Amino acid sequence: MSERSEKGRIVRDLTEARERTRWLLEPLSDEDLKAQHDPIMSPIIWDFGHIGNFEDLWLVQKLAGGSPDPELNDIYDASKHSRSERPSLRLLDREGAERYLGEVRRTALEILERVDLSSEDPLLRDGFVYNMVLQHEYQHNETILQTLQLKKGEGYRPEGQKLPEGGGVSEEMVRVPGGPFVMGTDDRRWAYDNERPAHEVNLPDFRIDAAPVTNGAYMRFMEDGGYERPELWDAAGWEWVREEGISAPKHWYQREPHDWWTVRFGFHEPVDPLAPVVHVSWYEADAYARWAGKRLPTEAEWEKAASWDPERESGRLYSWGDEPWSPERANLDQLAFRTARVGAYPGGVSACGCHQLIGDVWEWTASDFEPYPGFEAFPYRQYSEVFFGDRYKVLRGGSWATRPGAIRNTFRNWDFPIRRQIFAGFRCAE
């Protein structure tokens, strides 16, 4: 692609990303922007300012030596202030943030005009830093949606885009043949450091659920005393269930025995037995898998099931192949505000026959968030490296709330095993 058309693509993507962010915030009152809706989340107005500050840092300050505002760089540095202390910072209000983001964007686009995307500098080469800033905004859009799902009071945008009907996949499993496959990537245009380098992993034969675990299946686990049987739980998970009094996925409540409802963005609706279960922690996923006589897949198994094409003997970018996302492939891009039923995306099935690996719900895996062999932090340690270790579990595949530019088969997400604010479900393996 020519330098000129690549710069045009970057301008269009940056503009579109900002339109989406502003569209998400548009119906919110100043109160709702400023409030902390849950101690594990930032005030939404912090995310907005932070999106601009991240762009300022990378596309202005680092690329062109633009002069930093030390106070803004401090307030919006995620590694300096925990989410719980962010409400007490001197955050920009809506108008102040709009002005700041607008100025940063004007300067960033001027700088883009004169940089060289074929430079040897890995930050600039093939537009890496621009794609990183874009994905950062996409990821914070999903964070904002998590916060809105936690918000009490007035509901948020009840009318989502229509989704395809589901059906056709029951609780089958598919077999993935053993042998080596290539995990991760060497891509330096879009991939994050934690997805690199590509490396061969040799897995024995395994079986994996053809679709994410549904609400219907999860209710059978609950009715079978799933939350009352310590032998099903990881020890720390059992302690968490007891201490917090957990007995159902987050946002669920019971109207009558056997009549489960959920609150979705402030609106009440019956739990749909044919849709994937969502808002469960890793501990709940792990306990369900044990109850079902199965286990969670490792992230290597998940990635092989999503990406490996046994005929070509190579990996693919998305479950359906290498072509970019389109709406019939997967439930991504936020506008449905909900999951689709299992089986709703025959156009997204992977080479080995798995449905909905990409989109609908993030999927918990058995794996801790660890670096791949030969990992090198780039361009900053605070994206991945500082989180490596056994405190975090890996999630894969993106959710309905993930923007398509921020998901691929190699993409790794992570969170604490007790967390349920993510649009996360799971599937099992054996």
Ligand code: AVJ
């Ligand atoms: C990859 C989703 C765990 O939100 O903490 C946003 C993404 N990193 N800004 C997070 C991220 C820096 C990150 N996760």
Ligand code: FE
């Ligand atoms: Fe961030």
